[in-house]
Amino acid sequence: MRRIWRFLTILREDLDAARRRDPAARSMVEVALGYPGVHAVWAYRVAHRMWxxxxxxxxxxxxxxxxxxxxxxxxxxxxxxxxxxxxxxxxGVVIGETAVVGDDVVLFHGATLGGKAMRRGKRHPTLGDHVVVGAGAKILGPVWVGDGAQIGANAVVVKDVPAGAVAVGIPAVVRARPEPSLDADHVEDPAIYI
Structure with a gap:
């Protein structure tokens, strides 16, 4: 019974995460019935248990x-x-066999956590907690992406990305993430970093 309760708790967390992160989500029922990303994560959780x-x-x-x-x-x-x-x-999202993804991660459509070598062993990326991977981004090989990092849309990451950094371009260039400004009149546009 404890396993079932834990599984249901995780499913509820997945729904809550989608509802919080998608401003278009109107209800939990809509997310549960109409979000293929959520369905894919749920199917993964069953398949992983079998694996x-x-x-x-x-x-x-x-x-x-x-x-x-x-x-x-x-x-x-x-x-x-x-x-x-x-x-x-x-x-179009692809997550390879040896990929490791932390908690509270967001992946947009077309993101790939793929390999670049045809050998056994660790060949896919590791993402820390609170990472955001933009649409079409490719993170290839056994690279590490630190907590809170952001990967820009269509970036191709083949080297480690430190925690809190922004990586953009092909190949991706790592840029330090600016400290947030507390002055509301001088808030930087985040689009310049992505």
Missing amino acids: REPGLRLLARLFSQASRAATGVEIHPGAQLGRRLFIDHGM
Whole structure:
């Protein structure tokens, strides 16, 4: 019974995360029924549980592929996803087998957490907590993206990104994130960093 309660708590957190992070979300029911990114995360959670049982790995892969066909989001069941992951719009998101994603991460459509080598072992990125990955961004290889970092839309990241930094461009260039201004008359436009 405790496992079921924990699972339901995590599902509720996923709904809350989507509702908080998407200004277009009108209700929890809308998110639960109409958000393919949420559906993909839920399917991943089931597939990942199966993946942890050696005799169920094939079934886990087949289930994840069925989810991919239904949602447009491909998450390998071997990946390690944190809590409250929000995949906005979802279509085209790919998360590889050895990827590790922290808590409270946002991935926009077309984001890829992929590999760049065809060998066994750690070949996908690790994202810290509170990371935002822009639309179409590619994070390739066993790189590390620190807590609170932002990856700009269509950036191609092939090197580590420190905590709190912004990475933009092809290949991505890491820029230090400015300290937030407390003066309301001199607030910097965040678009200049993305």
